[in-house]
Amino acid sequence: MRERLGVGIVGSGFIAEFHTRAFRGVRDADVTAVSGRTPETVRRVCDLARELRVGDPTGYGDVREMVRDPLVDAVWVTTPNHVRLETVRAIVEEVSSGRAALRGIAVEKPLGRTVAEAAEVLALIEGAGLAHGYLENQVFAPGVTRAHELVWARGAAAAGAPYLARCAEEHSGPHRAWFWQGDKQGGGVLNDMMCHSVEAGRFLLTPPGTAKADWLTPVSVDATIACLKWSRPAYAARLRERYGPEVDYLRAPSEDYARATVTYRNGDGDEVVVEGTTSWSYVGAGLRLTFELLGPEYAMAVNSLDTEAKVFLSREISGTPGEDLVEKQNAEGGLMPVLSDEAGAYGYTEENRHMVRSFLDGTPPVESLHDGLAVTRVLMGAYLSAQEGRRVDLTSSDLDTFVPDVAGGNWRSGV
Numbered sequence: 001m002r003e004r005l006g007v008g009i010v011g012s013g014f015i016a017e018f019h020t021r022a023f024r025g026v027r028d029a030d031v032t033a034v035s036g037r038t039p040e041t042v043r044r045v046c047d048l049a050r051e052l053r054v055g056d057p058t059g060y061g062d063v064r065e066m067v068r069d070p071l072v073d074a075v076w077v078t079t080p081n082h083v084r085l086e087t088v089r090a091i092v093e094e095v096s097s098g099r100a101a102l103r104g105i106a107v108e109k110p111l112g113r114t115v116a117e118a119a120e121v122l123a124l125i126e127g128a129g130l131a132h133g134y135l136e137n138q139v140f141a142p143g144v145t146r147a148h149e150l151v152w153a154r155g156a157a158a159a160g161a162p163y164l165a166r167c168a169e170e171h172s173g174p175h176r177a178w179f180w181q182g183d184k185q186g187g188g189v190l191n192d193m194m195c196h197s198v199e200a201g202r203f204l205l206t207p208p209g210t211a212k213a214d215w216l217t218p219v220s221v222d223a224t225i226a227c228l229k230w231s232r233p234a235y236a237a238r239l240r241e242r243y244g245p246e247v248d249y250l251r252a253p254s255e256d257y258a259r260a261t262v263t264y265r266n267g268d269g270d271e272v273v274v275e276g277t278t279s280w281s282y283v284g285a286g287l288r289l290t291f292e293l294l295g296p297e298y299a300m301a302v303n304s305l306d307t308e309a310k311v312f313l314s315r316e317i318s319g320t321p322g323e324d325l326v327e328k329q330n331a332e333g334g335l336m337p338v339l340s341d342e343a344g345a346y347g348y349t350e351e352n353r354h355m356v357r358s359f360l361d362g363t364p365p366v367e368s369l370h371d372g373l374a375v376t377r378v379l380m381g382a383y384l385s386a387q388e389g390r391r392v393d394l395t396s397s398d399l400d401t402f403v404p405d406v407a408g409g410n411w412r413s414g415v
């Protein structure tokens with residue numbers, strides 16, 4: 001068995017950089033390759049890896065060439081949602097034909113834009129006999145995992161299992177045009193960020209060491225979506241200016257607000273609930289992640305903006321816009337939270353450490369593409385619920401061929 005894992009990152013954008021930073025905390029892996037469409041961004045990620053001493057990667061323009069590199073043992077798939085399937089197909093074809101040998105593949109959230117797509121990604125990867133991990137960082141965030149461990153050990157052991165998880169991810173809007181386009185991304189904020197909240201909720205309600213699917217059986221979902229901010233004419237105009245005519249929120253908006261209530265039956269036979277709230281219409285200091293877990297005699301809470309470090313900058317200082325204090329930063333003055341290690345705090349470091357160890361040891365990761373598919377089913381149920389204004393039964397509804405109206409470009413908020 002090799003003692004170190006060579007990791008090839010497919011995609012060289014925002015999240016590829018986050019993963020590269022996260023590999024600083026992984027001692028038995030090297031970033032050996034990066035591939036992407038844009039040579040400058042591929043070079044930037046390779047240079048970052050060298051600067052951080054997490055590897056000396058070779059840059060590739062073609063994912064097929066990258067996976068044939070003998071120094072690549074595993075792949076982190078970070079291409080946008082609309083090229084997820086073609087990226088995975090290309091990798092799997094190389095492996096199945098014997099041109100590439102990989103130990104595993106880790107895929108960014110959300111697994112697919114529909115249940116059909118997510119199921120195909122999973123089937124392709126399992127068909128090629130590859131180990132797989134689902135890159136849902138929030139269930140590896142140290143604040144979340146430690147509080148989860150403690151409330152289960154002290155609270156649930158004494159008073160019974162928790163019954164309510166509240167999870168939210170909110171910021172002022174994504175950083176690239178494709179996220180805003182329903183067809184490319186698969187929807188709006190529900191698909192983009194509720195995937196985190198649904199999975200964080202499943203994680204919190206499940207005892208440590210137990211597979212989520214063994215403990216929680218989905219029962220129903222009830223959801224609402226709306227475009228609260230970005231279809232207002234002045235804000236729609238800003239999106240057009242920033243991203244061009246293909247992002248037209250007067251004609252084809254996606255939701256910038258979503259809430260979902262997901263009901264499960266737990267291993268004790270009790271009804272338990274995940275409440276998820278996500279928005280691209282939240283303007284605070286920056287990205288805000290909140291988690292709560294409530295049980296009969298206990299509770300836990302995490303808020304990513306309750307940072308130990310803060311800076312204050314007076315009105316005499318006019319700062320240039322940046323993201324140096326917190327992801328999706330909205331201000332450069334006043335009292336601002338500072339996250340000293342965002343890759344660590346959001347869970348990317350522990351996530352990468354876990355995936356690397358699982359692939360090296362040949363043990364299945366605790367977060368697999370089966371979890372990604374389970375999340376996609378809940379998300380599609382949520383879109384159906386929001387569209388039809390009814391609670392959707394997750395035990396019987398056929399969501400396999402469902403495509404949300406937002407993804408089809410024919411959704412209107414408030415109608």
Ligand SMILES: NC(=O)c1ccc[n+]([C@@H]2O[C@H](COP(=O)([O-])OP(=O)(O)OC[C@H]3O[C@@H](n4cnc5c(N)ncnc54)[C@H](O)[C@@H]3O)[C@@H](O)[C@H]2O)c1
Pocket residue numbers: 010011012013014015016035036037038041078079080081083108109110135136137176192
């Ligand atoms: N876990 C998280 O919190 C988190 C955060 C951000 C993004 N993501 C996920 O990561 C994925 C990428 O998001 P991002 O923010 O990095 O996007 P991005 O647009 O910043 O980067 C995507 C990269 O993929 C490359 N690319 C595009 N088409 C390609 C193709 N056909 N072949 C190869 N490369 C191609 C682009 O050039 C770019 O370098 C998405 O699925 C997104 O949902 C996850």
